[in-house]
Structures are given as C-alpha cells and as structure tokens.
Amino acid sequence: MPKNNCIIEVEGLYTRFGNHVVHENIGLCVQRGEVLTLVGGSGSGKTALMRQMLGLETPAQGTVKVFGEPLHGRNRQQIQNMRNRCGVLFQKGALFSALSVYDNIALPMRELRTLDEEMIRDLVMLKLEMVEIAPVHANKMPAELSGGMIKRIALARAMALNPELLFLDEPTAGLDPELSEGFVRLIKTMQSELTFTIIMATHDLDTLVALSDRVAVLADKHLVALGTVREVIHTKHAFISNFFCGVRGRKTLENSSIL
Numbered sequence: 001m002p003k004n005n006c007i008i009e010v011e012g013l014y015t016r017f018g019n020h021v022v023h024e025n026i027g028l029c030v031q032r033g034e035v036l037t038l039v040g041g042s043g044s045g046k047t048a049l050m051r052q053m054l055g056l057e058t059p060a061q062g063t064v065k066v067f068g069e070p071l072h073g074r075n076r077q078q079i080q081n082m083r084n085r086c087g088v089l090f091q092k093g094a095l096f097s098a099l100s101v102y103d104n105i106a107l108p109m110r111e112l113r114t115l116d117e118e119m120i121r122d123l124v125m126l127k128l129e130m131v132e133i134a135p136v137h138a139n140k141m142p143a144e145l146s147g148g149m150i151k152r153i154a155l156a157r158a159m160a161l162n163p164e165l166l167f168l169d170e171p172t173a174g175l176d177p178e179l180s181e182g183f184v185r186l187i188k189t190m191q192s193e194l195t196f197t198i199i200m201a202t203h204d205l206d207t208l209v210a211l212s213d214r215v216a217v218l219a220d221k222h223l224v225a226l227g228t229v230r231e232v233i234h235t236k237h238a239f240i241s242n243f244f245c246g247v248r249g250r251k252t253l254e255n256s257s258i259l
C-alpha cells in the first residue's frame, strides 16, 4: 500500500532538456480519489510533469512512483500495464482523424486483445452514452464533429478502460464558455460517480475552481504552493497574485464564494 494513500508520488524530481532546467527538486503526492490541478505559467513544466508520471519521459533525477511502484526500471510491458490503468486527454492528438468515432473509442479496447468485438461494441456504446453523445454519431469521422463533441469523444476514449487515473491537459482549451461549463460538469459528474483520480493542467481559472480538490503551483522551476484554492491564494508569489488575484481571478473566486 503506498504511503499516505498516494496514487502518485514524486520525489526530488529534476527535469532538464539540454541546458534548459524546467524542474528543480519537485516533491508531490497525488492522493487517491482527488482532483489535483497543476497550474503555472506557460513553459513552467505542467505537461512535462504529467508525461513523466505516465512514463513517457524520464526525469533527469528523482523518482516517480505510480500505483506504489517506481516507474524507473520497469520494462515495456510493465509500463504498458500501468498505462492501461490510466486515461489520457491531452491537447494534441485528441482523436485519430482517420478513424471513426466508434473506432477511436474502440482502439484502446482492441489493443488489450482480451475483449471480443461484441463486448467492445457494448462498451463503446456505453462510453458514448456516458459522455452524452447520441449513438447516431458513432460512425462519423472527427472532421464532421464540432469542437465540443471532439472533447467529449476524446474523454470517452480516455475512459475506455475504466481508468483509476485520468490525466487532463487543458481540457477546456478552445471551448467557448458555455461548452466549457458543460464539459466541466460532465467531468465532475463522472468523477463523483466513478471515483477515479484526476491530474489536470489548466490555465482556465473557472475550470480549476470548478473541479480541483487541490492545486499545485509550479513557478521558478519549483513547486511554490500546494493545497486547496483557499490555502494556495495566501501564498506570496507573483504568479499566484497575478493568476488568482487579478480582476478576473477575483471575480471568479468571488462567484464561487472562495473570496
């Protein structure tokens, strides 16, 4: 059993790309069942940290444990088994453009090689229903869909294998406020019904406030604050003041009774 109920534990993590240092000595525990949001300026290393948690990149130094086991030293099959327990909705490559909606969602199920097509069909239709997309859209191609539908179908694909951990990178980017609100509501409902853990990166304060149990703030290569929004906003740091306490930020926090 991982200590303190951590589903992910990051310790002493350094990230470097050539001479460019992105993270210095990051330590973090993602608790099972929470929604933890990574926030920080552009280039502060939110995506890089999530990629390391998925074993897609290796830190220059430090350890990342997922489901209680270090990623370092795991073989390909072990990493794949770990990833099968994770759902990913990243900004780029939300859907494969050459595959229909149906085949996009079926893909992770087929890759498992343990489910027959009849079972996959039932599961795909269930996932579509879960993200409130009518079955009539199953045979459409991504190019025929609106931005809001693409996000929902990408979420259905991320949820294809009932993940214990869901990674969301800028989930509401590119959606107008109304669609964004609907998408956030959907994520919140699914998370409360299915109780999985979410690691999210977002620049959008409305999305952050609506979904996060805790927030991790990355700035100046370090984790400068970690806690609930209420706790984090009291940390004295220029990024935190600008992000949470500017005119727009204050309005969002006031509307959600945080200020």
Ligand SMILES: Nc1ncnc2c1ncn2[C@@H]1O[C@H](COP(=O)(O)OP(=O)(O)OP(=O)(O)O)[C@@H](O)[C@H]1O
Binding pocket: 017, 022, 040, 041, 042, 043, 044, 045, 046, 047, 048, 049, 201
């Ligand atoms: N594979 C890579 N090779 C070289 N540099 C990289 C690589 N991946 C990320 N970086 C650099 O690391 C830094 C952190 O990138 P990352 O994408 O994690 O930031 P971010 O906080 O997610 O930014 P944004 O909010 O703009 O998405 C950036 O300066 C980026 O250019």
